[in-house]
């Protein structure tokens with residue numbers, strides 16, 4: 001079996017979902033490393049109006065990630081941040097775009113503390129994947145730029161949740177203006193290729209095969225949401241190990257080293273080989 005195998009973006013929800021059981025499915029199928037994203041704050045703790053709500057969201061995620069790490073042959077790391085769609089919920093609750101921006105930036109400040117103080121590996125930010133008014137779009141871009149500033153300061157990567165498409169050159173230029181190298185910006189939920197950030201390719205067969213045939217660094221993910229109300233809405237936690245097995249059979253072993261060893265080292269500074277326990 002090919003090792004290591006990293007799912008770059010999966011959620012574990014110990015409040016409403018399967019939590020660490022889903023990580024066990026991943027490990028049983030051959031998976032070794034996970035980046036665990038916090039579920040949006042409203043799923044875990046309800047309405048958030050200050051730093052404490054975000055802190056609680058992140059603590060729940062750090063805790064379930066530690067338990068997942070214990071059962072994996074490799075490791076799990078939390079990636080913490082503020083879901084871009086929170087802005088729309090805040091507007092519905094009477095916030096102005098500026099007030100919403102400030103609160104979301106506060107949430108990112110807390111996420112950056114978790115990176116600086118140890119448990120978290122990276123920050124998540126971005127902007128809505130649906131159409132919004134111009135002032136909301138601008139506020140969202142300000143939130144994202146704040147994430148870049150924080151990441152540059154604490155020395156970590158940023159995972160982005162954004163609209164679809166391939167050209168994110170402008171976004172990585174903003175990151176560089178903030179002092180964050182473009183190879184520390186990851187576009188979550190990508191197709192086989194994006195211009196600018198590192199692609200975290202959603203693990204559909206065709207997109208993965210195309211990514212393998214290219215030379216660019218890339219990562220693999222499921223975006224498993226661990227939501228009992230939406231079973232089968234997304235790829236399950238066994239998908240990345242299954243796809244890796246298939247891709248190795250197809251002759252893409254080098255590309256698998258690229259996605260599971262070289263790119264994680266380059267983007268996050270993690271060593272997925274050294275963190276495998278000998279059995």
Ligand SMILES: [Zn+2]
Nearest residue numbers: 009011037223
């Ligand atoms: Zn996600």
